Amino acid sequence: MRLRSQTPPDLWMPEAMNAGGQPPGTQAIRLQDGWRWFHSGFARYRRNPVLMMFWVMTYWTLLGLLGLVPVLGDMLVAALAPVLLIGVLSGCRALDQETPPSFTVIFSGFGARLQPLMGLGVLHFLLTLGALALTAVADGGVLLQYMVRGMLGMPDLPMPNPEQLSLTGLVLALFAYVPIMLAFAYAPLLVAWRGFGLSKALFFSLIASWRAGLGLLGFLTAILMYGVLLPSVVMMLLSALGVDAALVTSLIVVPVIVVVAPTVVSGFYTSYTQVLAGPSSETRFPQ
Numbered sequence: 001m002r003l004r005s006q007t008p009p010d011l012w013m014p015e016a017m018n019a020g021g022q023p024p025g026t027q028a029i030r031l032q033d034g035w036r037w038f039h040s041g042f043a044r045y046r047r048n049p050v051l052m053m054f055w056v057m058t059y060w061t062l063l064g065l066l067g068l069v070p071v072l073g074d075m076l077v078a079a080l081a082p083v084l085l086i087g088v089l090s091g092c093r094a095l096d097q098e099t100p101p102s103f104t105v106i107f108s109g110f111g112a113r114l115q116p117l118m119g120l121g122v123l124h125f126l127l128t129l130g131a132l133a134l135t136a137v138a139d140g141g142v143l144l145q146y147m148v149r150g151m152l153g154m155p156d157l158p159m160p161n162p163e164q165l166s167l168t169g170l171v172l173a174l175f176a177y178v179p180i181m182l183a184f185a186y187a188p189l190l191v192a193w194r195g196f197g198l199s200k201a202l203f204f205s206l207i208a209s210w211r212a213g214l215g216l217l218g219f220l221t222a223i224l225m226y227g228v229l230l231p232s233v234v235m236m237l238l239s240a241l242g243v244d245a246a247l248v249t250s251l252i253v254v255p256v257i258v259v260v261a262p263t264v265v266s267g268f269y270t271s272y273t274q275v276l277a278g279p280s281s282e283t284r285f286p287q
Contacts, residue, residue, distance in 0.1 A: 029211065029275060034218020037274070038226070041267025045259065047095050052262040055088045055106050078125035079118040082188040083109035085265075086117065089189065092269040113192045120191055120198055124184050131176035135169035182209035185216075189272055204276075212275040219271060227260040 045052045062084060066076040086109035094101035109117060183206040190201035209216065231252050238248045 029213075029215035031214045031218040033215040033274065034220070034271075035222045037215065037219050037267040037270045038222035038263065039267075040270045041263045041265070042259075044092060044095055044266045044270070045262050048101075049259075049262070051091060051095075051101060051103065052266065053258055054103055055091045056262045056265055058106050059084045059088050075122065075125060079121040082117045082121045082124075082191075083114060085109070086113075086188055086192045088265055089269045089272075092266050096273075109192060113195070116191050116198060117188060120184070120187055120201070123198065124180070127180045128177065131173050131180060134172040134176050137169055137172060179206065182206050185209045186272055186276060190276070208275050212271070215271065215275070219267060222267075223260070223264055227256060227264070231256050 063077050063081060066080060067073045069076055084106065087106035090108045091101050091105045094105060183202045186205040186208055187198075187201040190196040190204060191198065194201075196204070235248050235252050238251070239245070243251075
């Protein structure tokens with residue numbers, strides 16, 4: 001799909017956009033586009049599965065290690081998650097540009113935009129806590145206290161009694177988190193690649209995510225289909241045939257993690273190239 005504009009094409013390249021550039025355009029997104037994002041993500045994964053797996057596993061491993069830091073672990077994870085995510089998505093972009101990406105591209109977020117990216121992560125952490133705090137309206141703070149104590153590294157915390165939790169509070173927290181999730185969806189990319197400030201990136205990410213709601217819904221449906229439903233059906237069939245549980249895990253769960261996880265990240269990058277594509281660019285999906 002082509003958007004008409006007088007803006008020169010190169011202004012919309014990620015490397016060329018600066019803090020004073022024009023805000024990104026958006027395209028009309030359909031439900032089936034979300035499925036195309038997932039399929040194109042898998043096509044990109046097939047180009048170099050070793051690198052894709054390495055980047056995603058490194059992302060998870062580093063965040064997991066940061067989470068082990070006492071007291072500050074959750075804050076460190078929140079601050080550096082957008083930074084490391086930019087590294088993985090930079091690898092996806094390099095594969096599209098057919099330039100030889102290196103293993104170290106995962107650290108490309110540690111550059112000039114490091115501080116705003118970390119600020120974005122911390123802000124997301126605080127706003128998520130704020131949304132979670134709404135559960136206290138209905139359950140008196142039972143779930144919030146449990147989460148906060150867990151973040152502070154208190155061991156052997158008993159799970160809250162389900163009878164103490166309130167469905168109303170959880171629904172309130174969910175509705176409060178949805179706009180937060182949409183605002184932060186593409187914000188790291190706008191901060192890192194287009195030089196936007198935090199407020200500007202959050203605003204345009206929220207608008208773009210809202211307009212692309214059908215596509216994101218389709219993307220989520222594809223993830224559930226390939227990452228949850230189909231593997232569950234195959235696992236039930238294998239279990240019914242008497243296959244050992246450990247063998248079922250190695251045959252189904254491990255491939256799902258190794259293939260679907262990089263595909264989801266890669267598909268998310270494809271969604272960015274369509275949802276926030278340049279005015280004079282055409283979205284191209286990997287084949």
